[in-house]
Amino acid sequence: MLKDNLIEVEEHIKKACEKSGRNPEDVCLVAVSKTKPKEMLMEVYDCGIRQFGENYVQEMVDKTDTLPKDITWHMIGHLQRNKVKYVVGRAALIHSVDSERLAVAISDDAVKKGLVQDILIEVNVAGEENKFGVTCDEAEEFVKKIAVLPGIRIRGFMTSAPFVENPEDNRKYFRELKQLLVDINNKNIDNVYMNVLSMGMTNDYTVAVEEGATHVRVGTAIFGARDYSH
Numbered sequence: 318m319l320k321d322n323l324i325e326v327e328e329h330i331k332k333a334c335e336k337s338g339r340n341p342e343d344v345c346l347v348a349v350s351k352t353k354p355k356e357m358l359m360e361v362y363d364c365g366i367r368q369f370g371e372n373y374v375q376e377m378v379d380k381t382d383t384l385p386k387d388i389t390w391h392m393i394g395h396l397q398r399n400k401v402k403y404v405v406g407r408a409a410l411i412h413s414v415d416s417e418r419l420a421v422a423i424s425d426d427a428v429k430k431g432l433v434q435d436i437l438i439e440v441n442v443a444g445e446e447n448k449f450g451v452t453c454d455e456a457e458e459f460v461k462k463i464a465v466l467p468g469i470r471i472r473g474f475m476t477s478a479p480f481v482e483n484p485e486d487n488r489k490y491f492r493e494l495k496q497l498l499v500d501i502n503n504k505n506i507d508n509v510y511m512n513v514l515s516m517g518m519t520n521d522y523t524v525a526v527e528e529g530a531t532h533v534r535v536g537t538a539i540f541g542a543r544d545y546s547h
């Protein structure tokens with residue numbers, strides 16, 4: 318039952334909060350539902366979950382059009398500029414902004430729609446070859462560059478840590494990203510105050526919570542393994 322999975326994940330988050338002196342209410346569990354059928358999303362919805370994360374634009378459009386309107390949607394996947402218009406205004410938070418051109422496209426579309434889109438900057442903390450995101454060294458410049466765009470509000474950082482056997486191996490990356498957030502806030506850049514840290518997935522979310530994650534993105538531990546074969 319998905320309900321049991323959910324209870325277990327919530328219990329783990331609570332324990333990680335206790336261990337690190339945090340309030341569980343400060344951690345938002347985003348249920349990552351990519352590739353999963355709507356029935357499964359509704360099963361989790363009926364347990365009280367209202368935050369869902371999707372990676373693929375078409376899938377998100379379909380789900381947002383047909384599922385209950387009180388769901389908050391998170392776009393967590395890599396986003397192409399030509400698809401921005403389907404996501405702006407539909408996703409409460411776009412986690413995966415990793416280039417100035419993408420930020421500009423989002424801002425332009427948001428201005429056109431008369432809204433301000435909340436976004437996160439994706440950071441490739443471990444500097445992995447095959448991952449999207451700016452490096453930690455580039456982050457401050459990038460923040461400064463896009464903070465002036467009128468249609469976006471930078472809320473914080475997102476990262477996907479390396480896939481590791483032992484989640485403890487990612488603790489240093491989560492700590493580094495938290496520190497980066499603190500450091501950049503301390504620079505008092507105009508229009509920049511960031512308080513969101515989206516980090517931690519099925520394999521490492523408890524460590525991420527201990528290190529200050531405000532949003533964990535958990536798919537497999539809630540919905541089971543994904544099947545990409547069809």
Ligand SMILES: *Cc1c(COP(=O)(O)O)cnc(C)c1O
Binds near residue numbers: 537
């Ligand atoms: C798929 C995905 C997740 C969820 O991964 P799990 O290991 O299934 O919890 C989280 N974040 C991003 C960016 C993803 O693409």
